[in-house]
Structures are given as C-alpha cells and as structure tokens.
Amino acid sequence: MADIKIKMSINQKIEVINHNKKYNCRIQDIKENCFLIDAPFLLLHDTDIEFLISNDDEVFACSSKIIGHKKENNINLSIISMPYSVMKVQRREYYRLTIAEPIKYSSLPLGKHYKSIHNVPAEIFSKLKTSVTIDISGGGVKIITNENIAAGRYVILEMDIGETLDLLAVSIRCEKDENSKQYRVSLKYVKLDNRTRDKIISYIFMKSRELIKANK
Incomplete structure (x- = not known):
C-alpha cells in the first residue's frame, strides 16, 4: 500500500491511462481493499493500471492493479486494487521523473519559430x-x-519511448554547470497533441514502476 493516503468518494472522477489513451471514469463503489469504476473499455485482469485523481487542489498519479470485473445495472465495472504507488502531481507542470535516458536533439537557427514539428525542414x-x-x-x-541553448530558442527532439517520437520544443531555461562545463537545458514541448502527450505520460508511469520495483 502506498505511503501517501488519498481520499476517494463514490461518483468521484478519475482519469485512467490505458494503452497510451486517457479515459474519464467514475468511482462506483469503494471497499476495504479495492474500488470499482465504470469501464467503457477493456481492462485486462491482473494487469497494472495508472490513473489521476484530485483531492481538493492537489492531483495524485496512482498505480493499481485490475483484480476483477462485474456488471451491475447494465454497467460494466472493473475492480481495482487500492493504489500501491501514489505520487503527488502538479497538473500544470505534470509529474517530472528524474531519469537518465538517451535522447537526440538539434537546436534550430536563431530567430526561427515553428508552429509544429511538421513545419521543421527535413x-x-x-x-x-x-x-x-x-x-x-x-x-x-x-x-x-x-x-x-538560450531561452526562446527552438529545438527538435528524437525520443525513444518504445517507439520513436519526433518532438518540437523551446528552451525555457539554460544553466551552465561550472564543474562539467556542460549545460542543463529545460525544454517545453510545443504544440504537442494529447495522444503523444499521453504516450509520454504512460512511459513515465512505466519507468516509475520499474524504479519502485528495483528499489524494493
């Protein structure tokens, strides 16, 4: 069971991430060790699930497991274990996972602004x-x-999350490390569609689970 406690209530909305897609569901019932949600999509038994839930002004990213299914009043319900992992999320900024992963990039010519990745010359x-x-x-x-890569300069990224994503981003901060003489560049995605964003979030959840299991 997760150390962080979250509040749940019947009819409360949660956002479920499944196969890189996000679905709005509602809690239909709450038991001691599980809760039930309406599930207008297939959730396989004994698989992990990620969801976002709000408590007052706070948002939490949770990991649970599908432990069963049932049907009540012609509504398909999935039975979900209580979360085994809970992370506080700032929705505006999203949950940020500290991880060293290979990535490719290229800074774009100074003064060049692009509306989307599709406008970047090949x-x-x-x-x-x-x-x-x-x-x-x-x-x-x-x-x-x-x-x-000074703030305001555009960058293209090639990120491998199990599939290769080509992304457009803009530098919002660049700090020099005086020890290594390298730069730490904070990049914000530009015109990222929801489907691609959900793929990245799903990848972050997967990596978070791997790190949690590795540290047990």
Missing part, C-alpha cells in the same frame, strides 16, 4: 546530436548539452 533532422535526459514529464524534458 534537413534539420540529419543534424541530430546525442544527449541524455535529466528528467522527463508530459510537459517537457531537461537535457544535458555541450552548447548554450
């Missing part, structure tokens, strides 16, 4: 450099570079 993608992440979230990523 030749830019041949200039990708290899870097490593410091942290990843559904709203952006922080990477280490050997160059100063």
Whole structure:
C-alpha cells in the first residue's frame, strides 16, 4: 500500500491511462481493499493500471492493479486494487521523473519559430546530436548539452519511448554547470497533441514502476 493516503468518494472522477489513451471514469463503489469504476473499455485482469485523481487542489498519479470485473445495472465495472504507488502531481507542470535516458536533439537557427514539428525542414533532422535526459514529464524534458541553448530558442527532439517520437520544443531555461562545463537545458514541448502527450505520460508511469520495483 502506498505511503501517501488519498481520499476517494463514490461518483468521484478519475482519469485512467490505458494503452497510451486517457479515459474519464467514475468511482462506483469503494471497499476495504479495492474500488470499482465504470469501464467503457477493456481492462485486462491482473494487469497494472495508472490513473489521476484530485483531492481538493492537489492531483495524485496512482498505480493499481485490475483484480476483477462485474456488471451491475447494465454497467460494466472493473475492480481495482487500492493504489500501491501514489505520487503527488502538479497538473500544470505534470509529474517530472528524474531519469537518465538517451535522447537526440538539434537546436534550430536563431530567430526561427515553428508552429509544429511538421513545419521543421527535413534537413534539420540529419543534424541530430546525442544527449541524455535529466528528467522527463508530459510537459517537457531537461537535457544535458555541450552548447548554450538560450531561452526562446527552438529545438527538435528524437525520443525513444518504445517507439520513436519526433518532438518540437523551446528552451525555457539554460544553466551552465561550472564543474562539467556542460549545460542543463529545460525544454517545453510545443504544440504537442494529447495522444503523444499521453504516450509520454504512460512511459513515465512505466519507468516509475520499474524504479519502485528495483528499489524494493
């Protein structure tokens, strides 16, 4: 059971992430060791599930397990274990996972602004450099570079989350590490569609579970 306690109530809305998609569900019943939600999609038995739940002004990202199914009043219900992992989330900024993962990037010419990744000239993608992440979230990523990518400069990213994502981002902060002489660049995604964002969030949940299991 998670150390952080969350409040649940019948008819409370939760956002379930399943197969890189997000669904709005409601809690239909609460038991001592589980709760039931309406499930207009297939949730396989004995698989992990991630969901977001709000308590007052706070939002929590939770991991649970599907432990059964039933039908009541012609409503398909999934039986969910109480969360084994709970993380507080700032929804505006999304949950930020500290992790070192390979990533490729290329800074775009100064003064060039692009509305989406599809507007970036193809030749830019041949200039990708290899870097490593410091942290990843559904709203952006922080990477280490050997160059100063000043705030306001646009960057393209190639991120591997089990599939390759080409992303457009803009630097919002660049700090020099005086010891390594490298730069820590905070990047915010630009015009990221919800489906791609949900894929990144699902990947973050998966990596979080792996880290939790590895540290047990």
